[in-house]
Amino acid sequence: MIDKELLAQAGTVSLEVFDLSGRRVAELDRRDFVPGRYSVRWNASIERGGTAPAGIYFVRLTGPEREPRIVRLVIAR
Numbered sequence: 244m245i246d247k248e249l250l251a252q253a254g255t256v257s258l259e260v261f262d263l264s265g266r267r268v269a270e271l272d273r274r275d276f277v278p279g280r281y282s283v284r285w286n287a288s289i290e291r292g293g294t295a296p297a298g299i300y301f302v303r304l305t306g307p308e309r310e311p312r313i314v315r316l317v318i319a320r
Contacts, residue, residue: 253277254307260285260316261301268295271302287318296320 250256256276260269268289285302287295297320304312 250276250278250281250306252307252309256304256306258283259303260295261303262295263299263301268300276306 254275255273257273258271259267260271262268268291269285270290271283271285289295295318297318300316300318302314302316304314
């Protein structure tokens, strides 16, 4: 869940998923948002096609005039 405090200002927001080696495996969203509360679901599909294997991933949220926020995500199958 992206909290409304994280999106206190309007602007372009990017939400990306990276593997442990730092490679981007998915871009979940990149568009202009207005302040508010949002949620995003990821079905584990990756840019190369297919689905992400079990493992640890990092989700990075970047937006206007804020430090990027990174959270850890674990896929267990």
